[in-house]
Amino acid sequence: MxxxxxxxxxxxxxxxxxxxxxxxxxxxxxxxxxxxxxxxxxxxxxxxxxxxxxxxxxxxxxxxxxxxxxxxxxxxxxxxxxxxxxxxxxxxxxxxxxxxxxxxxxxxxxxxxxxxxxxxxxxxxxxxxxxxxxxxxxVRPVQERPHALDAADLQRINAYIIQHLEQTVSVAALAALVCVSPSHFHALFRAASGRTPHQHVLDLRLREASRLLRDTRLPVAQLASRCGFSSQSALNHAMRRQLGVTPRQLRLGRLH
CATH class of the missing domain: 2.60.120.280 (Regulatory protein AraC)
Structure with a gap:
């Protein structure tokens, strides 16, 4: 018993x-x-x-x-x-x-x-x-749900990512939020958002990093860690690739 x-x-x-x-x-x-x-x-x-x-x-x-x-x-x-x-x-x-x-x-x-x-x-x-x-x-095979992710699903996913920006955000953890397998989640998320889960997490990290660069005086290395980047160099590389600007340029207001 x-x-x-x-x-x-x-x-x-x-x-x-x-x-x-x-x-x-x-x-x-x-x-x-x-x-x-x-x-x-x-x-x-x-x-x-x-x-x-x-x-x-x-x-x-x-x-x-x-x-x-x-x-x-x-x-x-x-x-x-x-x-x-x-x-x-x-x-x-x-x-x-x-x-x-x-x-x-x-x-x-x-x-x-x-x-x-x-x-x-x-x-x-x-x-x-x-x-x-x-x-x-x-233990049993995951039963995939046929329908797409809805607005409530996406809101739950975004909230989880934002709460865990300083940590590693795995696809498995995001998939568990909506009760599907990681592989099925990848397809559902891309269909709903037009991007991969990895791209979406990176976008949210960069969005928060950009906000902190504009609104605070936090050192860039500390800011990078808070947004989930492994180093200041990693933040610099991601920001140049995605936004075409460096953290220093953004802080100085040179993003057009």
Whole structure:
């Protein structure tokens, strides 16, 4: 039987192993996990899947609430679920990006599990729904949606890029926002915008860099890093190629 609970993980690092497979998701705050040499953060955006019997290290980053589900290794422990292949999720450690639909499901789970008289049956079913949703995204072939990206999709994508300008923005992360595979996302995005995802991210980086050059006195190297460029030289090269002007020229108002 799947057991679902909420725990606060201590900031002091600990290591243990248990026979059950385990899913860990951050409802609030963040925690660090390491399983079989793979490390990653667990938060509202990322979950960790721990295979049963594997030792794993973990520590919370300050105040946190983690949703933890234990899944029996034996198939008999999954009796009552429609699909006993859920164990495929745990064939190896996984750090999983959670799309906006899964986060909505987590909001409901968080609310339900925090009720004073939370129903064990409801908790059992919540665990199954979350695991099945992950299984659909990770193990089964992605079902491509036939329609184009709409205005809400593009707005969500732009918001994500702008919030993560300082970081690497992967096509996989953008595809997860609209629940399609990376390869299908590339085609859908190009059809909707007339450019590739890489070109669009670069345009947004340059747009923000141009704004900061005009409106602030930030050093160009610091500004480049804030906009996701690896160096001042990388910003200079991209700006000359795309806009025909250097950062210095733009700052001095010589863009015509």
């Amino acid at each position: 799947i057991k679902t609970r909420i725990l606060d993980l201590p900031s002091q690092s600990a290591t243990h192993a248990h026979p059950e497979h385990q899913l860990v998701v951050g409802l609030q705050g963040c925690a660090d996990f390491e399983v079989m040499g793979q490390g990653g953060a667990v938060s509202r955006l990322h979950a960790c899947l721990v295979p049963g019997g594997e030792a794993h290290a973990f520590s919370g980053r300050g105040h946190n609430h983690m949703l933890i589900m234990d899944l029996p290794v034996e198939a008999s422990g999954l009796a009552g679920y429609a699909d006993d292949s859920l164990a495929e999720l745990f064939d190896r450690p996984r750090f999983v990006h959670l799309d906006h639909q899964l986060q909505g499901l987590l909001d409901f789970a968080d609310h339900s599990l925090n009720q004073p008289h939370s129903s064990p049956q409801l908790n059992w079913h919540l665990g199954g729904v979350l695991l099945h949703a992950l299984h659909e995204r990770l």
